[in-house]
Amino acid sequence: MVFNSIEFFIFLFIVFVLYWTLFKTHVKVQNVFLVIVSYIFYGWWDWRFLSLILLSTTVDYFTGIMIDSNTKPSRRKLWLWVSVFFNVGLLGFFKYFNFFIDSWLDMVSLLGYNIKSTWTLKIILPVGISFYTFQTMSYSFDIYYNKLKPTKDYLSFAAFVSFFPQLVAGPIERASNLLSQIINRRVFSYDQVVGGLKLILWGLFKKIVIADALAPIVDDIFANYSSYPASTLVLGVTLFSFQVYGDFSGYSDIAIGTAKLFGIELRSNFKFPNFSRNVAEYWQRWHVSLSTWFRHYVYIPLGGSRVSKLKSVRNIIIIFLVSGFWHGANWTFIFWGAFHAMAYIPVFLMGRNTMYKHNVVGEHRLFPSLIEIGQLILTFSIITFSRIFFRSESITDAFAFIKIICSNFSYEVYHHPMGYRMIDYYILIALFVLYEYRIRKDERSPFKFKSKIIRFIVYTIVVLGMLLFYDSHIDRSFIYFQF
């Protein structure tokens, strides 16, 4: 049951009405209901995966209590490692087992030994496993670092782990934010629900109009890159930048909006990353829940930037490599992570990694300055270039793709694989960028207009956009579900 399916909206409507009518009386009742509907939502993919989520919930619930109840540091550490081993083990088995086997066999074959692979398994990757294992691990970490007291309420903890709006692709929540809301009774708020509906509408627009509409073009260019000129490859990876942003930020907006319908505020996951002035700012705006997770639980424990410059650089390389590897068991993601580390380190060494933390491009101005425009273009180009690794099927494909761009630049008009007018997409992207610039100060209020008439016109245009760019023939799944 994906967010852009009719089944989900029927499900959401029923659950919303029941939640605020029959199950609103007591926090326990609300949480029982949330757990049941979240399990139904998750079981819709494959009911067998429910056992994993139940196991993960139970293990982290008890390890949390055990960490807290022990005063001896070594014991606390031991229980923390139980949680980490369990979650990383779960992830490692389902996501990385075959990758390690294949890589090992490749390495052995390089040494001249040919071993026939009989160890690789036919494993289905349980949807959302990368997200909820990280979420439950953060709970154990927070207790270990004395930032959080464990809950004794198993039901609330189960609701925290399985809360359906953010279960399968984030935002990866921290217990200090989500669990604290779950243990308290939620009260219906008209403004909050309306805010949620607006975010859902905007998320659907980004998914259907931006991501899904660009998908056939990107798929075509990456699948047939060797037969296209460099200009088309540049177009393909640029459009992929918009596609992946529309896809994932659209998903996050729907998730945050859906949570709001149930009286819960999730953290923002995307803060207009296309308006970043350097790579460091980009990482403060793109997939924020994952980057903060790595910062809090990997980078800072390693010493962060409080150690020597050399060690800080080492830490940066580690978190980007781990982040790349988190995305998937493929060398392309590791190269993608390494590339980002290389792009981030100069910014860090120049001391410019936090300079844009508390302001946005064109702050207090209608338009960005020329310098800012230059910074935006440069950052966008670096990020877009890195996406060649992210999108390519293999590392060989990625380098071949880059080679065509760098060695033999030629231009040819590109035609849509299904025959649509390409100009429609260029106009669409231009309008989308302009609109996002207009709303860049608040990612949670995409329709913030004082005039009701203007707001209504924007709603109409958004729905019209969905009607104009909807295509029944394309795959509508979310890119980040594979992670």
Add this chain to the structure above:
Amino acid sequence: MKKLFLKTTLYIVLVLISLEGIVRVFHLAKDNPARYIDKHKVEKWVPNQEGYSVTGNRRQNFSKFYINNSGYNSYREFTPSKEKTEIALVGDSFIEGFHQHYYNSIGKKIENRLEGVEVYEYGYAGYDLADQLHLIWAYKDQFDLIDHVVLGFKFENDLTRDEYHVVKDRMQLESPLYKNLRRIKLLVYAQNIGILDPVRNVISRILMLGKKSNNTKKVATQKEIEEKQLKYLENFKSLIDIYGFDKARFVFLLDSNKTPGVFLDYLDHSGLKYIDTYHELSKSKTPTTLIYDRHWNNHGRNIIASLIVENYKLKD
């Protein structure tokens, strides 16, 4: 909650009304001509209607149609006589040609290539061989005056029945409910682009709850395929027996690649002629069909027109 539902409903209604206006102003949805059954029990379009056929989202294909006095999409009226030379094209939506301007049809292209010849296009979406032969039989007086008759033919679709009868399912589209629904242009547009398909699928799945599902696609065995082909061949013979077939004037227009050899052999042995579209269409370097459906585009129609002209000249 009450306020939420009231305001949301109000907004939804207002947005839908605005969208209906936009769809109408920019003519994003197709016009649906009315159909009827005439006194000879032939299903056709109500004469003298015109409108626009629209395909795909963002009006990717947009063309005007005109239904003449005879109830078919054509720029000319059908007035066969002994003095003139006429060619009739009888067939389904490929001949009907709603996806092209009616002045740019296959018939018009043939006329441009054959001076002094009038081409009458008896095309109607969904016509199978039973419809086509019954039409010729019902309007025998007219068709006897036509010099050359080309029958658009698809083995897979056109031989499912051995006798003509009115297709009631299609005529249900003329019920007051459907007619009123078609007046909502936003709905027509939404249906055309397939945005309503998921809703329809969910409804059908709900209706199927508890019933045994037949969704698993069974792959037909060779024996089943052969049996079906024989059954279709029997249907073909039956239709010819009932409605007659003038071997001298009638010719099929078919794709040999989509027609079983057993049927092509039968045509050859029986002295029934056909124009094969396969080789010319397949060797074309540019696409011969539209983006959204398999109907011939302008280039495809040019090829078909040339094939028919070539065949007509051979006859002479």
